Amino acid sequence: METPCMPALEMSPAVHATVVSDRREPAPGIVIVGVRAPQLAASIRAGQFVMAVPPSGERVSTALGVYEVEGDRVSLMLVVVGPRTRELALLSDGDSLALLGPLGNGFDCDSLGDDVALVAGGVGVAPMLLPARDLVARGARVTLYYGARTARALVDIALFEAVGATVVTATDDGTLGHHGYVTDVLARDGARHSAIAACGPSPMLRSVARVARQLDLRAQLSLEETFACGVGACWGCVVPLDRSSAQAPKFPDAAAGESRDYVHARICKEGPVFWAHELRW
Amino acid sequence: METPCMPALEMSPAVHATVVSDRREPAPGIVIVGVRAPQLAASIRAGQFVMAVPPSGERVSTALGVYEVEGDRVSLMLVVVGPRTRELALLSDGDSLALLGPLGNGFDCDSLGDDVALVAGGVGVAPMLLPARDLVARGARVTLYYGARTARALVDIALFEAVGATVVTATDDGTLGHHGYVTDVLARDGARHSAIAACGPSPMLRSVARVARQLDLRAQLSLEETFACGVGACWGCVVPLDRSSAQAPKFPDAAAGESRDYVHARICKEGPVFWAHELRW
């Protein structure tokens, strides 16, 4: 994952003391929080993430993708699932919020070809706006396959259309688009694509990997896992990865003669984006 | 503590599902939250308290005095000192909040005579508005001795004046009223009073008790202590009390022949208001 879509200002990660500038709730339980974060906005690349420091302490930080980037402002999309996302969703204008970032290696947009399928499940849509924008900007055709439980949870479709992506939807309950999984639509219509980039819950990503194999396409998957440090220090967020992957950390065999063909890679450090065919799930 | 100032609708305590109707912040770190709670408003008596259920769970409930009561509305005054008061202070209009109450035995206003000194330190002013109003209503002269760290923390003086109380202030830093402790003023000027009722941090209440002894006045003290249940179930909030007090719970001697002249009374159940001369601090 060497070349990002749009070469951003190369800057090492830092703690950014940001201030909330705006907040909207496009659907119940989904909150988009905008913050002023000039350095972060200047340096973040598609698919990288930040760690949000909990305003009250007492909990570990939360990994969040970066949704929009415009000028000095970046926004975060929160789906409230537990105490940390609940607390962050309560932030309002003027509140301060510390963010660590940019972290991890994002999507390698240059390797995705000219007709890219972006696949997003639920909050997995958050890190998809930046690659959609960047891919369109370099002339690629972009289709966003976007699935959620129900129509209301499919947020901001117009925003993706505005950056030039075609949006194909699916809902578990059939209230919008295909009635069923978005990966079914991908399997049916996806053969024409040059490559896939996906983000969403693990079961969806496994299904994307299967479909990609069937369609003989390469797929970049942004994995979800519970993080503690988010910076590669604790080895809490691993996934088994081909030893031959360019992203694989160097690691000796466990014992002489006992050669394993995979290593544990840190999702926060070597990822969060991996090539589907290199994962040993 | 038999007869309350104004005989309120006798009603057993309950869980009240209330909704926040208003919120103001009279000084930094002090928040007044109004809720719609018709049954509670109809039944609460001066000096009783409620337990506020934490909106997020994971913490024990918080004991709070009831500040204002008007029609269906009661209000709570919060001084943010820790995680529970911080969370409650974040409540905003329309949020729901469960309150248990009314709890405990309040002030016995009828026993306070005709020229009552109310003494409040910091957030100890919260449960003082109801007795001030009730005492004035039954014709007593009421002086509120009100102390805080600094002028800004002396909130709502006008509200106490509006119900007919004279307000005497003191601040630790001398920014308003007497420069020093409010109990110094009481010691100097308090001889004319018929009795004292006080609420505030423990050191202040101990000092009120000393002053009351010097002035030969009876004093009712509303004690502060960490509560867990607030309903008399856990015996976590005790204070040593004269065995002869009318409020003393029945309790046998620890062993034959070993007669103790005090018992542990529950502040939440037998109190929170006790006669100063009956406490065995």
Add this chain to the structure above:
Amino acid sequence: MVDTQPSLATNLGGLLLSAPTLMGSGCYGSGEEYAPFIDLARIGGVVLKSVTRLPRLGNDAPRLVPVASGLLNAIGLQNPGIDSYLANDVAKFADRPCAIVGSVAGFAIEDFGDVTERLAARAEIDAIEINISCPNVAHEGETFACDPKLAERATQAARARTKKPLIVKLSPNVTDIASIARVVEAAGADALAVVNTVRGMSIDVDRQAPKLGNVTGGLSGAAIRPIAVLAVWEVARAVRIPILGQGGIETARDALEFVLAGATAISVGTGNFTDPRAPITIADGIRAYLAARGCASIEEIVGAANPGYLARR
């Protein structure tokens, strides 16, 4: 999906419960204190506050310290002693529309026998729980629950004096709780309560002194939940008698962790201080969970996440 409501009834070592939700000893008084807030007929039962041979004034204040996701307490077993308790308190428990479990604490082996016998003799009492997390005054102050021999003898002493269901409450403050559980089972317990509070303390940095009057106390609440779930998991693999799970239960999902680990019933302590409606929302939540999975009874899921438990039944 099943047509009828799943059953929450369960059998805890001979104690029949209409719901698997008991209220923890020391946290619910005698039930009456909470009666204004919830309908006691909808809970499984109340474990009464522990009673001792002699009256105890308890520890000096402060007795409670709120800590992160929990509570430290050092009440010191304040109670009127068994004589006064039998004379003045027990008759009132007859009114409670749920199971009533007497709790017995002691500082000598004989205490467990004597107090258990006198309390269990009363018709108002459906079962006895012995709280063995106290120091043995005759044995260098060693805690009964932390020494296999002492735990065994306390259990035997109580067992010999009642035929009512006998629950023994274990402490998590041990190197190997499963070995203590096995000894207590062999000594005749009908069920095990797992677990009591975890030892802890907190220091007031302004006063440079411990916050609790008693210096040390017991940690309870959500903070200890992972410790308690593991204790249930390990005990469930070691014994065949049923387990009453407890430690930080506030919601139905919390309670289900204990049931899936191998608890037949659960107990809510500190959770009542968070919200007294917890026992009702927990029972309702468990019922909904069972219904969604087509289970007719809670007994179908006891230990379902614990292969070591299932292998032993």
Add this chain to the structure above:
Amino acid sequence: MVDTQPSLATNLGGLLLSAPTLMGSGCYGSGEEYAPFIDLARIGGVVLKSVTRLPRLGNDAPRLVPVASGLLNAIGLQNPGIDSYLANDVAKFADRPCAIVGSVAGFAIEDFGDVTERLAARAEIDAIEINISCPNVAHEGETFACDPKLAERATQAARARTKKPLIVKLSPNVTDIASIARVVEAAGADALAVVNTVRGMSIDVDRQAPKLGNVTGGLSGAAIRPIAVLAVWEVARAVRIPILGQGGIETARDALEFVLAGATAISVGTGNFTDPRAPITIADGIRAYLAARGCASIEEIVGAANPGYLARR
């Protein structure tokens, strides 16, 4: 008030620290991962991730579960093994502008001796901490830290092979931590790290299975703070060597609880995951606390709330 800034410098069993704030093993990598976020010159030191004789792939995912006010982890000591570590990693630690403590874990007594010797021989390493919270494969899997004899032998094995300061890290999962501490002191430890994680588990009620790949894990974070403060308090009364306090420290006031209980220095683990600036705000807060009380050095307040500690020094 003192005119000059109070000193935070301290001596942990021969390890000289410019600040009393170390970063806990396994939570701070090698320091380099956090270098973009804070100035490492302002912390006392880093305790490196534990290294073992052979490489270890570690446990299956998931390895982390967030719980109330804390974290459950089961990393399984993933590390490249001492050969690769010496060849590829240790030289990098020379850059770190703070003390570097190597951490050694083992599954056999010999591991502690051999790995300690090889690691301590390197100039980049200022001191060794041994992590004895691992099962002894030759001894029915009993944990070194939970058995006095095993803890003693592991300590002796490491002690015999280095003259650098030796810190032994104790486990809270024991009936009596003070007795283990005494044995380890007698076996030659220069300081004690108190405490490692508390054993716990969490169950996914939807999948009806444990959440951690390894089933059980270690609980850390604010949830265990009262347990850890008590452990420090009890160990401080039992030994004369200094204590490195840890368990749930996030703020200066948290850290001061440990210092007042008897810790000479403290370690921040999970607190870094909450906010990587914690070590700096903690050091600043301690300095302000000392200044407000007119103390010239942190050493003046070590154990100030623990009479039993003060009596032994």
